[in-house]
Amino acid sequence: MLKTLESAVPVACWSCSVAHNDSTLFCPHCSKIQPPTGGDYFSAFGMKPHLNIDTDALEREFHRLSRRLHPDRFARASENEKEWSLADTALLNDAYRTLKDPLRRTEYLLKLNGAEIGEEHAGKDRKDTSRAPADLLEEVFELNMQLEEMRMARKMGEDDPALHQSLTEAKKKFDGLLEEVDQNLRAQWNTWDAGDEAARQGAQKTMVALLDRRRYLSNLLRDVNETLGA
Amino acid sequence: MAYSDKVVDHYNNPRNVGTLDKSAQEVGTGLVGAPECGDVMRLQIRVNPETQVIEEAKFKTFGCGSAIASSSLATEWIQGRTVEDALAIKNTDIVKELSLPPVKIHCSVLAEDAIRAAIGDWKKKNGVAETAPAAATSAH
Numbered sequence: 020m021l022k023t024l025e026s027a028v029p030v031a032c033w034s035c036s037v038a039h040n041d042s043t044l045f046c047p048h049c050s051k052i053q054p055p056t057g058g059d060y061f062s063a064f065g066m067k068p069h070l071n072i073d074t075d076a077l078e079r080e081f082h083r084l085s086r087r088l089h090p091d092r093f094a095r096a097s098e099n100e101k102e103w104s105l106a107d108t109a110l111l112n113d114a115y116r117t118l119k120d121p122l123r124r125t126e127y128l129l130k131l132n133g134a135e136i137g138e139e140h141a142g143k144d145r146k147d148t149s150r151a152p153a154d155l156l157e158e159v160f161e162l163n164m165q166l167e168e169m170r171m172a173r174k175m176g177e178d179d180p181a182l183h184q185s186l187t188e189a190k191k192k193f194d195g196l197l198e199e200v201d202q203n204l205r206a207q208w209n210t211w212d213a214g215d216e217a218a219r220q221g222a223q224k225t226m227v228a229l230l231d232r233r234r235y236l237s238n239l240l241r242d243v244n245e246t247l248g249a
Numbered sequence: 250m251a252y253s254d255k256v257v258d259h260y261n262n263p264r265n266v267g268t269l270d271k272s273a274q275e276v277g278t279g280l281v282g283a284p285e286c287g288d289v290m291r292l293q294i295r296v297n298p299e300t301q302v303i304e305e306a307k308f309k310t311f312g313c314g315s316a317i318a319s320s321s322l323a324t325e326w327i328q329g330r331t332v333e334d335a336l337a338i339k340n341t342d343i344v345k346e347l348s349l350p351p352v353k354i355h356c357s358v359l360a361e362d363a364i365r366a367a368i369g370d371w372k373k374k375n376g377v378a379e380t381a382p383a384a385a386t387s388a389h
Contacts, residue, residue, distance in 0.1 A: 156280045160289050163311040238287040
């Protein structure tokens with residue numbers, strides 16, 4: 020269950036009783052390890068929930084916190100602290116993997132903000148076919164036809180250079196479309212990070228649509244690459 | 250998750266796979282897609298201009314077994330029906346017939362959309378007014 024994007028609730032440190040932000044892994048006052056009470060991934064790193072982040076700083080902080088959580092440091096600690104160090108390490112690893120990847124970071128933050136992305140809305144009974152990349156349907160269908168033809172030819176032990184050529188051209192085109200989506204996503208990041216609630220809602224809607232389109236394109240490209248590389 | 254026998258049957262022996270001449274006056278083409286799973290479905294109909302009966306339906310679907318079965322069943326059902334009768338087919342009918350699980354309902358939605366798109370294309374080509382807006386916009 021994902022937390023929502025709300026400011027962290029202060030909790031008291033189990034050791035020194037000084038209140039701190041609930042997603043801090045170590046008490047800022049007495050430096051004792053804290054149980055993972057589950058703030059969002061950004062606050063685990065002391066970062067603002069933004070899409071533009073300093074990934075170098077993220078990596079440095081990940082290494083620093085990983086060292087502080089190393090089991091060797093808890094060899095003589097209480098059972099609770101040992102357990103927390105493992106749980107915190109798991110949380111930190113998940114958080115790092117999610118935040119360092121631009122796409123996963125975007126999906127994560129949008130989900131935190133209540134967006135439904137990808138498979139989550141796929142099974143729903145809905146009328147919203149506007150999500151389909153209607154502008155690409157013709158090309159997508161054509162491409163699928165060519166892929167099928169190519170696989171058939173391969174099965175028969177034949178190679179059709181013309182088909183190979185046209186698939187390679189299609190791949191180039193779809194690679195370009197993917198790149199375009201990524202550029203558009205990054206442009207929305209800035210709107211999100213700088214914007215007020217209203218601007219964020221708009222950016223969020225746009226990004227959810229872009230992520231859908233991206234998923235569609237990358238699935239297709241995976242098929243093309245598999246067929247070309249086979 | 251196991252596919253129902255009917256899905257497997259349509260998947261192994263899809264009815265009416267093929268292509269109709271897209272440029273022909275009496276042919277309507279519907280092309281629809283679902284971005285989540287990457288399915289694309291093309292459904293074509295050839296309509297008798299006198300009787301408005303769908304005399305032939307063909308499909309080609311790239312997608313999962315349920316998407317193929319849904320469109321195969323759709324072509325089977327609309328052949329021999331008038332255009333207006335074909336519009337009465339609901340995705341829930343397809344779900345029921347094929348025993349589709351909830352995660353595959355969108356395949357049946359796609360098939361219904363494909364029928365509507367093909368008929369819409371045929372109507373546009375032949376200057377037939379969009380009748381029965383209630384049926385065309387009703388929720389799935």
